[in-house]
Amino acid sequence: MSLLPVAHARARVLDGADRLGIETVSLADAGGRVLAADLAATRSQPPFPASAMDGYAVRADDARVAGARLRVAGVSAAGRRYPGTLAPGEAVRIFTGAPVPEGAETILIQENAERIDEETVEVAVPVEPGRHIRAAGLDFEEGQPLLTAGTRLGVRHIALAAAMNHPELPVARRPRVALIATGDELVPPGAVPGPDQIVASNTPALAAMIAAAGGEPLDLGIVPDAREATADALARARASGADVIVTLGGASVGEHDLVKQAFGDVGMELGFWKIAMRPGKPLIFGRLSDLRVLGLPGNPVSSLVCALLFLTPLLRALQGDTDPGPWFEPAVLASDMPANGDREDYVRARVAESPTGPPLVEPFSVQDSSMLSTLAVAKALLVRPAHAPDARAGETCRIIRL
Numbered sequence: 001m002s003l004l005p006v007a008h009a010r011a012r013v014l015d016g017a018d019r020l021g022i023e024t025v026s027l028a029d030a031g032g033r034v035l036a037a038d039l040a041a042t043r044s045q046p047p048f049p050a051s052a053m054d055g056y057a058v059r060a061d062d063a064r065v066a067g068a069r070l071r072v073a074g075v076s077a078a079g080r081r082y083p084g085t086l087a088p089g090e091a092v093r094i095f096t097g098a099p100v101p102e103g104a105e106t107i108l109i110q111e112n113a114e115r116i117d118e119e120t121v122e123v124a125v126p127v128e129p130g131r132h133i134r135a136a137g138l139d140f141e142e143g144q145p146l147l148t149a150g151t152r153l154g155v156r157h158i159a160l161a162a163a164m165n166h167p168e169l170p171v172a173r174r175p176r177v178a179l180i181a182t183g184d185e186l187v188p189p190g191a192v193p194g195p196d197q198i199v200a201s202n203t204p205a206l207a208a209m210i211a212a213a214g215g216e217p218l219d220l221g222i223v224p225d226a227r228e229a230t231a232d233a234l235a236r237a238r239a240s241g242a243d244v245i246v247t248l249g250g251a252s253v254g255e256h257d258l259v260k261q262a263f264g265d266v267g268m269e270l271g272f273w274k275i276a277m278r279p280g281k282p283l284i285f286g287r288l289s290d291l292r293v294l295g296l297p298g299n300p301v302s303s304l305v306c307a308l309l310f311l312t313p314l315l316r317a318l319q320g321d322t323d324p325g326p327w328f329e330p331a332v333l334a335s336d337m338p339a340n341g342d343r344e345d346y347v348r349a350r351v352a353e354s355p356t357g358p359p360l361v362e363p364f365s366v367q368d369s370s371m372l373s374t375l376a377v378a379k380a381l382l383v384r385p386a387h388a389p390d391a392r393a394g395e396t397c398r399i400i401r402l
């Protein structure tokens with residue numbers, strides 16, 4: 001049986017995935033959330049012509065020659081404008097961000113002026129018209145649409161939204177993801193493992209990945225390798241209000257790999273099982289009415305690589321993110337690579353940046369899917385397409401940054 005290609009598998013997981021709902025959050029809570037509506041400026045910025053420098057607001061004709069003396073008629077400060085109109089021969093002391101008074105046409109910076117006394121300033125270096133004045137609306141105009149629905153809000157977007165005077169923002173509801181670890185051998189971090197046991201590392205890793213992708217992880221603990229216990233955990237996951245259920249382990253073909261059967265027990269419609277990917281071949285995907293269910297392989301690297309390629313794009317799509325990833329970049333092979341088999345390979349690699357072109361990528365020599373120590377220091381996954389012929393150092397390739 002030929003295995004399902006990775007791109008087809010991802011298309012099935014993402015099929016119909018759309019924003020789940022909208023809620024309003026304050027700017028302070030908006031970081032990392034996905035904007036759910038287009039946002040227009042409620043005001044122009046700056047709302048008035050503003051000085052970009054500390055100095056003197058003057059008429060253009062009054063500042064053309066060095067030595068000209070002007071009468072200081074008043075002060076315009078940020079937040080408190082000079083109320084009058086500048087007459088010929090007058091200057092107004094002005095500060096950065098302050099409204100430029102009526103009649104003023106340029107700003108003489110204070111380094112180029114000499115204050116003679118309380119009432120008089122002298123032009124030391126002449127200044128051309130229009131210097132250091134920010135026109136009203138230079139940054140943006142009232143009504144201008146500046147942020148679009150589907151944008152994941154970072155620091156810069158929050159700054160802009162605040163400047164547009166939106167104290168709260170409509171954002172996508174966070175998808176809830178129930179996590180179920182399966183395996184008789186697993187104990188939670190911090191417990192004392194028995195002689196045949198290991199620490200379940202996948203749940204905390206997945207929880208961190210889910211949170212970083214804007215989701216809400218719900219840890220439903222570890223269940224033993226038993227079909228009923230797994231089906232029972234799936235029922236609990238459904239009852240918890242999860243949007244996505246993720247199981248960890250038990251996806252493969254051994255007698256203790258019961259997840260697919262348990263999915264069947266609770267009525268899951270199978271989307272696929274087994275894909276042309278290394279690591280991650282036994283990945284399971286299905287649907288339980290509105291819920292999406294991903295059965296990730298238990299090997300820690302397989303689990304995390306599958307989550308990176310399938311779960312995080314799904315979570316982003318469920319927030320209406322217009323660019324859900326994964327994101328590939330060009331790179332250059334630092335060493336030769338053998339021909340690839342029938343599974344698309346995601347190879348842990350080091351990356352050396354190059355000042356002149358794409359980065360150089362160097363695969364780790366050992367790629368066992370149980371090894372978290374190399375995953376932790378890898379900077380990228382090098383993507384080798386299925387059936388790729390052998391490749392030489394210097395050839396281009398694609399990577400996913402970690």
Ligand SMILES: Nc1nc2c(c(=O)[nH]1)N[C@H]1C(S)=C(S)[C@@H](COP(=O)(O)OP(=O)(O)OC[C@H]3O[C@@H](n4cnc5c(N)ncnc54)[C@H](O)[C@@H]3O)O[C@H]1N2
Pocket residue numbers: 181182183185186198199200201202203248249250251252253254257279280281282296297298299300302369
């Ligand atoms: N005869 C075959 N055997 C296997 C095949 C196959 O096609 N034929 N596929 C292999 C591949 S590829 C993978 S990947 C693994 C995945 O198997 P499972 O999803 O059933 O995973 P488990 O057997 O439950 O566990 C595998 C491995 O990972 C450890 N594990 C499990 N859960 C966790 C966790 N939460 N945290 C840390 N480590 C975990 C577990 O102890 C095992 O060592 O199957 C191959 N076998």
Ligand code: MOO
Pocket residue numbers: 277278279280281282297299302369
């Ligand atoms: O595909 Mo498994 O995930 O190779 O180790």
